[in-house]
Amino acid sequence: MTLQSILGNFALILFVLMVVTGIIWVLDVFYLAKQRRAAADKALADYDARTAKLTADGIKVDSNAHSRAQIEQALLRQPTWIEYSGSFFPVIALVFFLRSFLFEPFKIPSSSMVPTLLVGDLILVNKFTYGIRLPIVNQKIIQLNDPQRGDVMVFKYPMDMSQDYIKRVVGVPGDKITYENKRLTVNGKPISYVAQDDYLEEESLNYKKQFKENLSGTEHRILNDDRAPTLNLSDVRDFPNKEACTYTYDGFTCTVPAGNYFMMGDNRDNSADSRYWGFVPDKNIVGKAVAVWMNLSSMSRIGGIQ
Structure with missing residues (x-):
């Protein structure tokens, strides 16, 4: 260390x-x-x-x-x-x-989870939802609940355990995840998308396509950038269990290994996530993001996370 x-x-x-x-x-x-x-x-x-x-x-x-x-x-x-x-x-x-x-505070540093979470949001993470873990070593000692599709989860970045990342759970162990033409299919079932008004991203000052995505009953908004490709193959790295994934220029298909989770940012074309660096092992889980408790730029941001 x-x-x-x-x-x-x-x-x-x-x-x-x-x-x-x-x-x-x-x-x-x-x-x-x-x-x-x-x-x-x-x-x-x-x-x-x-x-x-x-x-x-x-x-x-x-x-x-x-x-x-x-x-x-x-x-x-x-x-x-x-x-x-x-x-x-x-x-x-x-x-x-x-x-x-119990609860740990975090600050959102990037726009990968826009529009759900904005840069500067101060969030609370529930540390016991997914089980009781020993501090420092993050070793689980009591099993409680498993992460579900649609959960917003904080975890240790597999490529650098000193960094905390936050993304949305898209695939749980055993799921077959397909992402083509910027649309998700889970276990052969296409995910529902409902078009919303275009979203002006403050960081880039660009309008992006906005959709309401229904992931196993959890409705949340996502963004797509028409100018960006579905996948940048050159950014895909080597990672454990990469053989469980098949990549093409149009997208990819991955089967989530046991004890792992597939994570994606809601700002789909501006998120480094499991598409590029692989699965998140259960041992890396920190907790479930449950609320925005403060944003100094906008007090209206305070509330639960969907």
């Missing part, structure tokens, strides 16, 4: 911070605090003994409870590094738990 990938792995950084602050908190509770208490008790005992001796010798001593309290408070005070660690530990632990097992 390179330094760049480590710095880019926020979960790992959060885990390290949680462990470090947790160790300091435990060390303070069970050891350092007791040392400070013992030092304070000794100092107070010495103070009382010295005061008593001076008084016995006839020397007037200005002694009061406030002075004793000041001595005790000074000796019991936590060093700054311990105080901050103890304050941050529960916060860091809570954030780590929430984003590891």
